Amino acid sequence: MKIHQIRPQFSEFIPDNLEEGVLYISERYKTASHKCACGCGEEVVTPLSPVEWQLRKERGLVSLHPSIGNWNYACRSHYWIRRNAIQWAGGMPAKQIALVQAKDKADKTRYVGQINRLKDSVAQTTAANSTTSNKPSWVTKALDTLIQWLTGR
Ligand SMILES: [Zn+2]
Structure with a gap:
């Protein structure tokens, strides 16, 4: 099932079993992980660096830039994480x-x-x-x- 909200959880280590609807962020290891927002169960790893993804925090709300494009997964989901919200891209790039x-x-x-x-x-x-x-x-x-x-x- 598609989700429309994601909750940031800051921790040093990313757990082995990710919970749906949670964006795990390790600032120490400069990486974030979450389960694909479409509900397919795939884990999406987004390394945080100026050339990969940038994390923005505003009063407990997180945004990731650029968008998440899961082209390598069967679901081919494409969405943005903006202020804890999942914004689904249209069917086409x-x-x-x-x-x-x-x-x-x-x-x-x-x-x-x-x-x-x-x-x-x-x-x-x-x-x-x-x-x-x-x-x-x-x-x-x-x-x-x-x-x-x-x-x-
Ligand atoms: Zn998916």
Whole structure:
């Protein structure tokens, strides 16, 4: 079961059996350990150093930076520990989300381009028709309605 809170426990040594929902911190050995917040039972060791994890303490509340990304475990959990709270990351890493958003935008641009090309060709057709033939007005009206429907306006 996913947890949403974690309790810091400072001790010299990290116990062999970790309890869920507890973040064990050994300042002496500059390391912290906890059981994966997803409930899978895996033990997560976060060495505390400027290039690994940094621990911040504020009136009994602890935060770890950067986030905990358990990519090597089956659960692939990703979360932050901020002020004793577990903040779950979305299903996708941020970089992947950015890629998806960029693709969505590109699709939208392409779609609008198609609509505009369709509009242009219809405008040309109707302009040509108005001089050469007597196209019933309901045809152009129907085309307008179609375009409005396509563009959602
Ligand atoms: Zn897990």
